[in-house]
Amino acid sequence: MDLQLILTALNSSKSAYASFSLDAIVFFDKYNFNPGTAKGRQNLDDAEARFTCQLYNKALLSVFKGRLGDVKDKDTAVERCECYIQEQPDQTECRLIVKIICRHGVIKTYKLTYESVEVMHALFNKNAAKNTWTIGASTLRSFAEYFGANTEQLDISTENGRATFTSYTEKVMNGRDVLKQPLQTSITIDNLDFEDFTVEEQLHVGISVKDFKAIVTHAETLKTSITAFYSFPTRPMQLNYHEHGMQCEFTLMTIGDYRGGSVTPAPAAVQQVSAAPVEKPLSRQFTAQASSITTLQKSTTMPPPSEPASRSFTREPQSQRTQRPSPPPPKPSLGTESLFMPADEDEDRIWGEKNYDDEQDTLGWDASANNAPGLNVTRRESESSSRLPPYRSWHEDLNIRIAPTQRISDVKALFD
Amino acid sequence: MTSTNEHSTPLFSAVSGSTRQLFQLLRCINFVSKAQVRITKEGLRFTAEESQVMQGAVVLDKALFTAYSYSPPAFNEDEDEEDAESPPFQISLSSLLETLQIFGINDVKDRWSNRETGYNGLNGLTARGGPAGVFENRILGMNGICRLSYAAVGEPLRIILEETGVTTTCELVTYEPEYQEDIPFQKDAIAQKIIMRASWLDDAINELSSTSPARLTLVASPIAPYFTLSSSGPLGSATIEFSKDPQLLETFQVPRRTINTYKYSLIRGASRAMALATKVSIRSDEQGVLSLQFMIEVDGGGISFVDFRFVPFIPEDGEGDEESEVGEAEGFE
Structure with missing residues (x-):
């Protein structure tokens, strides 16, 4: 059993999830986990034991932020950092104690309050993610520097054995005022620059530039290679890398229009199907542990876009393409206010899932931290029946999935 | 008692070749808008006070000026003052600082x-x-000349700045002083005296800001932990501990354990001096009044001192405290 300290974070729109697994032996100088002292977990044997808690990111960050500036030759440079969990009933409980020991015997001690809760982890089905590439982080970083500072979205596409990373901002108008100027930067990387490249032709997926840059910047500091896994737009993408006993995984929701081959209806039809109200009885949704919500798209009232071909990221058979050549997807000269999405679709619609018939990977939550790749330390709760792959539970209702964006009420109902 | 005679020698006049020095020192006490000025033979003493619990004082020593003349009024003999001193006055500190940096000091x-x-x-x-x-004027040593003059009691403080042939004359209105007394600090009953590098204290105070605290607690003790600063906020608490290492605490005179709590935001008011100073002497008396004395080496040589005094919170239940956030901070741990 390998011991790990796992730090995870989920953004407020639940579209991006980060996980850092720090290996007990490689990453830490000293690591001591004694689950016997943990309260309320007596019924579990040692292998099952784990400790989870949640604390404010802001509080934790305030301890470590700016330490990069503490250069080594400074008089009170940091020598080591010690962390403890304090949960003995005879002391003040629920404190994460961080001790930073500096030279000359300066000791900085932080006691941060935490909440002792079960932590959820994003599920990602690597088997369904057929598209994958691996590239040196420094290479990617040097390219990512060219992305405009104010661009928001990043489109990753492949064509003729080349990968194109396009960062762009859509034009945002409020009356006559231009709130955001459209901007687009494309970088094309030859497949040979990748260590590994297995991606379907003509596939476009979109993620946030900010997330991407943050990931690449961190990976570059570790001088490692980043590997991406994804299936198709509106499905999560996973970026991961590992170095020095640190396993970093980021699960990001992607945007873009997905149109499969001949089996998939034409885009307009997809839009209409998804736009139709699909109500499901709530009771059905919460039967399984990994159950989720399928009906997010019901809020859509927008008609489908009138020019889907020019706006969408296409993934079509080559034969269709010859008949209706679609321009390279991000093209500011289109002049539409929104390049990739109908302009005023609400958030739910953008992230909402469509009803695909096939079983695909999707962003789900697992409180047990067991099934997410690389999170093998801990086991499922003993009452949990399945030790099967995470999406086994979805067989109970193929339509039951969790979308990355959920209503608060739904989340509460799920996990309370 | 204001008898203005333009032709007689002014009560006070001084010339400085470096406004930058004056500016740097005065900026240390720029936590309130008005400062009280007392003119003596030895120098100008500026004090600033916040709610009678914090006080900052800077002495612009005679040595900082190239010319310094102070002629106390003749009628002073009637009064039974120990020194020939004119009554203090207040001026707007922010305006004074604004004036001094008019040429981009x-x-x-x-x-x-x-x-x-x-x-x-x-x-x-x-x-x-x-x-x-x-x-360049800087190379030639002619970078701006600053003349200060105060004609007589009740007159405005006149500042004339010259640089490269441009002359600016400012007159700052003087006000009646609002307070007379300094915060009492019993120099004969000092409970603790610690001298250390000011930047370390500055680091520690900044470090504690992460908990967004209302109060700062200083604990000095003859046994370990020797000197700690701690604070707590809604997200947790933080403690910075200093060992007795003479490289760290140059002077450590703590005969017995002392615990005092001060308002954090007020201590932060001294941060400019902390960042600028080379050394700080941290003293507290038997009543817990904290004195922070900063030694500042202004460029161009010379050492100046900036003094701060803080009144502590009343220990324990804080019965007499008027601060509203006391209760929250107290109830945390």
Whole structure:
């Protein structure tokens, strides 16, 4: 059993999830986990034991932020950092104690309050993610520097054995005022620059530039290679890398229009199907542990876009393409206010899932931290029946999935 | 008692060759808008006070000026003052600072380098653009002259700044002083005295800001932990501990354990002095009044001192405290 300290974070729109697994032996100088002292977990044997808690990111960050500036030759440079969990009933409980020991015997001690809760982890089905590439982080970083500072979205596409990373901002108008100027930067990387490249032709997926840059910047500091896994737009993408006993995984929701081959209806039809109200009885949704919500798209009232071909990221058979050549997807000269999405679709619609018939990977939550790749330390709760792959539970209702964006009420109902 | 005679010698006048020094020192106590000025034979003493619980004082020593003359009024003999001192007055500190930096004192060095790069940009292709700064006023030691004068009691404080032929004259209205007394600090009953590098204290205080605290607790003890600063906020608490290492605490005179709590935001008010100073002497008396004395080496030589005094919170239940956030901070742990 390998011991790990796992730090995870989920953004407020639940579209991006980060996980850092720090290996007990490689990453830490000293690591001591004694689950016997943990309260309320007596019924579990040692292998099952784990400790989870949640604390404010802001509080934790305030301890470590700016330490990069503490250069080594400074008089009170940091020598080591010690962390403890304090949960003995005879002391003040629920404190994460961080001790930073500096030279000359300066000791900085932080006691941060935490909440002792079960932590959820994003599920990602690597088997369904057929598209994958691996590239040196420094290479990617040097390219990512060219992305405009104010661009928001990043489109990753492949064509003729080349990968194109396009960062762009859509034009945002409020009356006559231009709130955001459209901007687009494309970088094309030859497949040979990748260590590994297995991606379907003509596939476009979109993620946030900010997330991407943050990931690449961190990976570059570790001088490692980043590997991406994804299936198709509106499905999560996973970026991961590992170095020095640190396993970093980021699960990001992607945007873009997905149109499969001949089996998939034409885009307009997809839009209409998804736009139709699909109500499901709530009771059905919460039967399984990994159950989720399928009906997010019901809020859509927008008609489908009138020019889907020019706006969408296409993934079509080559034969269709010859008949209706679609321009390279991000093209500011289109002049539409929104390049990739109908302009005023609400958030739910953008992230909402469509009803695909096939079983695909999707962003789900697992409180047990067991099934997410690389999170093998801990086991499922003993009452949990399945030790099967995470999406086994979805067989109970193929339509039951969790979308990355959920209503608060739904989340509460799920996990309370 | 204001008898203005333009032709008689002013009550006080002084000339300084470096406004930057004056500016740097006075900026240390810029936590309130008004400062009280007392003129003595030895120098100008500026004090600023916040709610009678925090006080900052700077002495602009005679040595900082190239010329310094103080002629106490003749009628002073009637009064039974120990020294020949004119009554103190208040001026707007922010206006004074504004005046002193009217020629951009704030970043003389930056301006200097900027100007140089500017020249390079202009004469980009000509090589003789290089040593353009030889006749710069700074090199010649003529970078701005500042004259201070105070004609008589009740008159405005007049500041004349000259730089490269440009003269600016400012008159700052003087006010009746609002307070007379300094915060009492019993120098004969000192409970603790610690001297350390000011930047370390500054680091520690900044470090604690992460908990967004209302109060700062200083604990000094003859046994370990020797000197700690701690604070707590809604997200947790933080403690900075200093060992007795003489490299760290140059002087450590703590006969017995002392615990005092001060308002954090007030201590932060001294942060400019903390960042500027080389050393700090942290003293507290039997009543818990904290004295922070900063030794500042202004550029151009010389050592000046900036003094701060803080009144502590009443220990324990804080019965007499009027601070509203006391209760929250107290209830945390």
